[in-house]
Amino acid sequence: GIQVEQSPPDLILQEGANxxxxxxxxxxxxNLQWFHQNPWGQLINLFYIPSGTKQNGRLSATTVATERxxxxxxxxxxxxxxxxxFCAVEYRGSNYKLTFGKGTLLTVNP
Amino acid sequence: DTAVSQTPKYLVTQMGxxxxxKCEQNLGxxxxxxxxxxxxxxxxxxxxxxxxxxxxxxxxxxxxSPKSPDKAHLNLHINSLELGDSAVYFxxxxxxxxxxxxxxxxxxxx
Numbered sequence: 169g170i171q172v173e174q175s176p177p178d179l180i181l182q183e184g185a186n187x188x189x190x191x192x193x194x195x196x197x198x199n200l201q202w203f204h205q206n207p208w209g210q211l212i213n214l215f216y217i218p219s220g221t222k223q224n225g226r227l228s229a230t231t232v233a234t235e236r237x238x239x240x241x242x243x244x245x246x247x248x249x250x251x252x253x254f255c256a257v258e259y260r261g262s263n264y265k266l267t268f269g270k271g272t273l274l275t276v277n278p
Numbered sequence: 279d280t281a282v283s284q285t286p287k288y289l290v291t292q293m294g295x296x297x298x299x300k301c302e303q304n305l306g307x308x309x310x311x312x313x314x315x316x317x318x319x320x321x322x323x324x325x326x327x328x329x330x331x332x333x334x335x336x337x338x339x340x341x342x343s344p345k346s347p348d349k350a351h352l353n354l355h356i357n358s359l360e361l362g363d364s365a366v367y368f369x370x371x372x373x374x375x376x377x378x379x380x381x382x383x384x385x386x387x388x
Contacts (some may be wrong), residue, residue: 211379
């Protein structure tokens with residue numbers, strides 16, 4: 169099956185700092201999504217981004233499918249950004265099956 | 279509110295018991311899923327249904343049986359619970375490819 173690797177595994181920031189989270193995947197994909205799991209356990213879909221760049225407020229994401237990676241940018245981080253960020257991919261022929269990375273645990277300190 | 283809702287939120291039970299988790303979505307989505315999140319936060323798909331038809335069945339023990347009475351509902355029944363079944367179980371739905379999760383059910387088997 170496809171391998172999904174996220175880096176860094178842990179990240180600690182001061183409020184107001186910017187950060188970049190990376191997701192590498194081992195095969196061609198037709199679906200890539202970023203999720204945020206907040207400290208209460210809720211999983212929120214941030215982006216559906218199999219290719220290209222999207223922005224939503226302070227968050228943006230870029231996927232370079234030909235080079236098999238995606239980046240999630242968080243600007244001017246806030247304490248509410250804390251939690252685990254997951255990348256998930258669906259490779260061609262996997263029939264709606266999303267494979268998740270192990271996540272990046274982000275802690276934003278006030 | 280439009281959402282994916284699952285009940286109960288917490289489930290504590292003894293080994294050997296049988297339990298069910300219910301999931302409903304009012305988003306009009308045609309595909310529903312069950313994911314398991316282990317103690318290390320790793321998310322793995324268990325089952326997927328599209329218009330009440332099973333399309334993904336990962337290597338899950340036969341003690342786990344999903345049931346979809348209609349495309350808005352996907353329930354998960356677990357027989358003969360074991361300690362290793364303790365985890366958070368997430369229901370999700372999608373129309374096309376963007377995934378929306380419920381808030382999870384934390385199952386603790388003692």
